[in-house]
Amino acid sequence: MKGNSVLLDESKASIDKCGKLLKEISTTCCMPDRSTNMSVAFTSLDKLLVELDLSYTNNESIHNAINQIGNFGSLVGFLYSTCCTVSREPLYQKMYKEMNSAHGKLWQYLGHSH
Numbered sequence: 554m555k556g557n558s559v560l561l562d563e564s565k566a567s568i569d570k571c572g573k574l575l576k577e578i579s580t581t582c583c584m585p586d587r588s589t590n591m592s593v594a595f596t597s598l599d600k601l602l603v604e605l606d607l608s609y610t611n612n613e614s615i616h617n618a619i620n621q622i623g624n625f626g627s628l629v630g631f632l633y634s635t636c637c638t639v640s641r642e643p644l645y646q647k648m649y650k651e652m653n654s655a656h657g658k659l660w661q662y663l664g665h666s667h
Contacts, residue, residue, distance in 0.1 A: 558609060560662040564618075565605045567655040571625070572598055574648045578632070578641055587632070594628040601625055608659075615659055622656045 575598060579591045601621040607614035626649065633645040660666065 560658045564655040564658045567651040570651045597625045
């Protein structure tokens, strides 16, 4: 592997922040029928965290984590675009910033950076 584990640690920390933000969004949501979509997002987040844990010893898991960030991001995008209040907008924006940071660091770990 080309990178050092600090990049993986920082990626995982960013995704952990996403989990906290998603939990905050979920617990303040006023529409119970969105709970199915929230559950799918939490499941996707869990899969992503598993891949990040495995990535310390497996480059394939790094690629899987990169793909899972995209999957998770699309689910968050659905939740964001269907949210009924602008007060949660900063939470969604912070999540996207953290996902982007994790994504970039994973590629940097693999030797790709700008």
